[in-house]
Amino acid sequence: MHDDRPAEGFRLTVAVTPDDVGKRVSLRRRTEDGRFTDVVGMLESWEDGRITVRRRDDQLVEFDADILVAGKVVPQAWPRRR
8 A cells, every 4th residue: 555645754844935936946746636746847936826847858837836745956957968
């Protein structure tokens, strides 16, 4: 049985704010069915309770800030090898 709850003693922390727009972030959000999903990319905007992240493949992911359960600023990605 798979349990989506954080491990005992593990604390989810949101260490990202609207001031981090333009930085690379890793964000975890809770879906409608109660599971977690992650998005990593450039924080494009955080306005009026909406967060927009641009993934490496240029896809935009937009969601309500109230479903954000964890997040942090992360280092820039290494260039892809060819």
